[in-house]
Amino acid sequence: MEELVKDLEARKRAIRERDGEKRVSSQHKKGKLTAWERIERLLDRDSFSEINPFVTTRVTDFGMDKKRMPGDAVITGYGRINGRKVYLFSQDFTTLGGSLGEMHAQKIARIQDLAMANGCPLIQMNDSGGARIQEGILSLNGYGAIFKRNSLASGVIPQLSLILGPSAGGAVYASGLSDFVFMVRGISRMYITGPDVIKRVAGEEIGHEELGGADVHAQVSGVAHFAHETEDECFKAVRRLLSYLPQNAYEVPPYREPDRGLASDEALDKVIPLDPEESYDVHEVIEAVFDAGSFMEIHEEYAMNVVVGLARLNGHVVGIVANQPEFMAGVLDINASDKIARFVRFCDCFNIPLVNLIDTPGYLPGSTQEFDGIIRHGAKILYAYSEATVPKIVLIMRKAYGGAYIALCSRDMAYDRVLAYPTADIAVMGAEGAVAIIFRKEIAAAQDPEKRLEELKRQYLEKFGGPYLSASYGLVDQVIAPAETRRELFRALDSILEKQESRPEKKHGNIPL
């Protein structure tokens, strides 16, 4: 037995040390950590157990039998983050470029199955040159096996993807199918076809970072939810994000004792300007209302006209969707619609109540938006909120016009509780536009059309402005002073936290994509 254990230990050591100094330094020279270092830094200390370290490729073509490596260029296993279980894989770029062959894919698929069966989050650490060409179609089919599992696990367990090197070609879809994508500036790159192919096919010259770096995906494409300076910063964000999430769709998010009470905050009375043309930063409201320092913004640099993220309200995790008046007046456009709908659906999957903070003039007008399909993209917001059965609270802070009112505030469409500030302006459109249409003839016939318009606008605002007409219809449940926001939002949440709602039984819906 002693001999056998010695042999086992030697084999394990060989695998663990397979990287050797040369391989480790080749990775470090690129500014990257090794696959093992990543696991150690991400997880709680000494919590990792590897699964299938001895697996290796069965293919012998093109000299693969001589390049064979135990582990097949990916480390898979399970460990803990903040004491809670996670399953993960970490691709090893120093072995065969982290390329994905048949057995590499099988190892990943196995981890996915285990994560699903045990109801634990899945963390995918990508650093791979792509399909292993020597393994041909076996490699491609391997991707298929992984993507199917990503799709089936969607809405069952949280799936997080970290792009810590290249992720190119079909490989990107394991991340595309995930709930959250994290990237690191300078080392992450993600694209369907790289710069070389683009140059050959389209004649366009573009660098790796410009085509598929962290900033591109965090700011322009919206593929990445988070962009970080360093891998350590990225791991910290992953650990933080998981602290808001339940392990799976059958649990509720973790409660954390709040470190502030529900006392009123007079400073909030001064945040929302009375002049409708004056903007402010909605982060100020979020910071003042939710538990101190608890807001974790998602898609921070993408479609900044809307702010979304997770926070705690008196200890309970909530998902916040807030218009940002400071950016494009807080309008809804195609990108904002996608950002909101995706976030709302995530929250609904994982039992996270939603809080909308509303101040938006509506959907962005323009031919570009129409041609690019604002109708089908905007419809995603309606679909996502109508479908969601989690508690949903609205706070109308200022403007709530037209389509944006329907999507984000309409009682009969989706919302359990609608609160409003005295500054709320709820209407089909702004007063000026409304008056210009309703009284078109009268204004045209007036001696001084501009003066008449102003008069009518004032009359219109007196009658229809503010929250009280909507409140008289029962479409606003309560009007609150800004200073009381934290307490009122919490009480609204508390009153519907255990709400049960059902939806018609069906195979699945058909969200407009």
Next chain:
Amino acid sequence: MAKEIKAKMLSKILEVKVKPGDAVKAKDVLLVLESMKMKIPVRTPIDGVVKSVEVKPGDTVDRNSLLAVVE
């Protein structure tokens, strides 16, 4: 440490409230932009002295255009 203040989006400069050499406190408004018919105050994130102002009223700026430097 110098802090570069940049525009977040395509917008027009409505008002410039500071000039080089002015002392400013964090959250003071440096300039006011206009975009989508909305006035947008641009604030300094740090205490310091205005080192330069790169725009004047009426200018149009794009995302990431440099507006001012505070140090």
